[in-house]
Amino acid sequence: MFLTKDMTDEFRQKFQSDGQKKVAQHATVKNGIHASSQNVEAIVKNPPVYSIDLEHGKVANQKQSGRCWMFAALNTFRHKIFNEFKLEEFELSQSYTFFWDKYEKANFFHENILKTAHEPITSRNVAFLLQTPQQDGGQWDMIVSIFNKYGVVPKAVMPESFSSSASGELNKYLNKKLREDAKILRDLVAGGATEEKILEVRKQLMKEVYDLLAISLGTPPEVFDFSYRDKDKEYHHYENLTPQTFYKQFVGLDLEQYVSIINAPTADKPYNRSYTVEMLGNVVGGTPVKYLNVEMDTFKKLAIQQLEQGESIWFGCDVGQFSGRDTGLMAMDHYDLKGLLGLDFKLSKADRLEYGESLMTHAMVLTGVDLVNGKPTRWKVENSWGEKSGVDGFWMMSDEWMDEFTYQIVVRKEFLTAEQLAAFDSEPIVLAPWDPMGSLAK
Template sequence: MTKEIGKKIIQKFDKNFSEDNKHVAVQRAVVKNGILASSENQQAYVDNTPVFSVDLDTGKVANQKQSGRCWMFAALNTFRHRIADNFRLKDFELSQNYTFFWDKFEKANYFYENILKTAKDSLTSRKVAFLLATPQQDGGQWDMLVALIQKYGIVPKAVMPESQSSSASSELNNFLNKKLRKDAVVLRKLVAENASESEIATEKEKMLEGIYSILATALGTPPATFDFEYRDEDKNYHLEKDLTPQTFYDKFVGVDLNEYVSIINAPTADKPYNQLYTVEMLGNVVGGKEVRHLNVEMSLFKKLAIAQMQAGESVWFGCDVGQYSNRKDGIMALDMYSVDETFDVDFKMTKAERLDYGESLMTHAMVLTGVDLVEGQSTKWKVENSWGEKVGSKGYFIMSDEWMDEYTYQIVVRKEFLTDELKQALAGNVTVLEPWDPMGALA
C-alpha cells in the first residue's frame, strides 16, 4: 500500500461531498461568511448573561494595545483595585511601562546567564535551540511580576506613561532579540576560549549597558524618586512627595506578595495533583522569586478562586483565550461556535490530551472579578480583560463554567485559602519540569 494520495480517492471524496446537500448548504454559508460566523450559536448568549451573584466593583478596564503584557496588566489591575478602594481613586492606573522596562532588562540578564550555563552544549541541543528561538518576549508569569515588584517597586502611570514601543512592542522585541543573539555568539566564544570569569563578567556588563540604552531610548528612563499628586472621588487634593517606587508600593498597595501562590490545573499523567512544580529556565530576575505552581483538581481550583472573591479580592488567572471565544461580544463558552457540526468533524480532546499534544496552553492572563453561584455551584464567571472598552461589555468578558474547566490553567490566591494538605505540599519537594513544558507558557 502506497503512502501517496491517489486521484481515485480524491474523486471519491469530491463525489461524496458534492452529493451531500448538507455539506453543500454549509459550504455556501462558510464561503460567504467565514467559519466562526457561520458556526455561531445564539444559545451561548442566552446562557451567559452578564449577571453575577458575586460581583466586585473594579472600575474601568485598561488596554495593553499591541503588546503581550497581559500578565503584567492583570497583576497590576489587582493592585489597582485595592488602591481604588482604599484611596478612593477612580480610573487610576499603575505604570505598565515601568514594569515593562525592568522586565526587559532583567530578561536580558536571565538570557545571558542561561547562555553561559549551556555554553558548552551543542548549538543543536534542544535547550540551546529553545533559548535562541525567543531570547526574550513580552509574556510572563505571576511570580515573574512578583520578582520585579520586590526588586523595583511600582509607580503610577502618570509618573512613567506609555510609550510607542510599550504600546506596540514588535519593533523593540525585534531589535532586542537581534542583540541578544549576537551577544550569545560572543559569550559562547569566550567560554570556548577559556576566558576567565572576570573577563566574561566585564563583557556581560557591557552587553547589559547596551540593553539599558536601548530600553531607555525606546521606553523612557524609569524614575528613581517622584512626587504623586491626586484628587480622590470626594475631590480632596493629596500630595505625596519624594516617593520611591518601593515606598509607593508599601504605602499604596502594602501587600506581602509572598503570601500568594500560583495554583494550576494540569491533568496530565506527569503532574500528580497536590504537588509543587517549577519549570527550568522560566523566569526573569536572576536571584528573584522562582516560578512555582501547585497542581490541584479543577473542583478545588474553582473553590479557591471563589473564596478569594467572596473575601472581596479579585483573582489573577491564565487561560487559552482563543478557544471558542467571541472577542467582540466577550463570551467564552464551549458552545459559542458549533464548528464540529459545521465541518462534520469531531474535534474533541480531553484537557490532558490538548496539553500533551500541543493543542492548548496558557496564552493570556486576565482577572476574575465575579462569579454566579446557583445552590453553591459556579455557573459562569465575570472577567476583566485588558483589551480596552471596545470589546465585550465595556471590556468585561463572560466565561462559562464549562469553559473554565477546559481552558483555564492558572489562578493566584492567598495562601490562607489553601487546605492543610496544600499548605504541606507548598513546603515540600519541587519537581522541575522541562523548559518547553506547557506549564511554562508565558501569558
C-alpha cells in the same frame, strides 16, 4: 498512504452532492468559521449577571503587546487602590514594569547561555534559548520578582510609548542583539576566558541593552510626586516618592502570601505536588516560578473563597479556545462547529496538553462569579483588550469552559489547607523548559 487523483475526485463528488455542506460553504466563504457557526443560544443562556461582582473601573488596553500578565497583576492592585483611596479612575504604569522586565530578561538569558555554554549549539536546551531569547509574556512569579525589586509607579509618571504599546520592533532588535550576545559569551567560554573577563563583557552587553530600552521606552523614574482627588473631591499630594515607597504606601500587599495554583491533569504531574520549570524566569536571584497542582474542584473552590472575601484573582487560560473577541464569551458551545464543519473535537484537557493543542496563552482577572446553590455557573473576567471587546471590556466565562481551558490562579495562602501548604512548600518537581506549564501568558 499516497493521495491519488481518483481519491480526491471521490471526495469532491461527495462534497458537491451534499446540500448541507454546500450551504455551510456559502456561509463560511463569505463570513468565516466563527461568524457562520456562532450559537445564539450560548450567548442568551450566559447573561453578564453575577451573584458576586466586585467593583472595578474601566478596563485597560495592552494594545499590540504581550503584556497581559503585567496588566492582570497591576489590575488586581488597582482594585485595591480604588477601594482604599476612593479613586474613580487610576492606572499603574505598565510601561515601567515592561522596561524592567525586558532588562532583567536579557540578563537572565545571558545567565542561561553561560550555564549551557559547554553544550553543543545543537542541544535542545541551547536551541530552546536561542529560538526566543526574550518575549513580552510572563508568569505570576516573574511579575512578583519585578515588583519586589523595582516597585511600581502611576501611569502618569511613566506613560505608554510607541514600543510599549506595539512591541514588535523592539522585540525584533532586542532578540537580534541577544543572539549576538550569545555567540560572544559562548566564544569567551570556549576560549577559556576568566570569570572576571566574562563579567566585564556582560556589563558592557547589559549597558547596550539598557540604552536600547531607554531609547525605545523612556527612562524609568527614580523619584516623583503624586497628586489626586478622591471621590469626595478631597485633594491629596505626595512628594519625593520612589517606586518602592509608592508600592508600600499605595499597594501594600505582601506578595509572599500568595501562591500559584495550577490544574494540569496529565499523568506526569500528580496532584498535590509542587512544580517548577527549568530556565523559566526573568530576575536572576528573584522569586522562582512555583506551582501547586490540584484537582479542578479544589481549584475553583479556592477562587470562590478569594472572591467572597472581595479580592480579585490573577488567572491564566487558553483564551483563543471557543471564544469571541466581540462577544467576550468563553463557552464550549459558543460555536456549533459540528453542525457547520462536521467535526467533533473530543480531546480531553490532559490530551490537549500532551498533544500541543492547548496551553496557557493569556492572563486576565476574575472579578466575579455566579453561584447557584453554592455551585459556579459562570465567571466574570476583566480583560486587557480595551472597552470595545466583550461588554465594556469584560468577558464572561462559563464554568464548563473554566474546567477545560483555565490552567492557573493566584490566591492567598490563607485559603489553603495545612496539607496543601505543605505540598506547596515541598521541594518542587522540575519540569523541562518546553513543558506546557512553562508557557508564558501574552
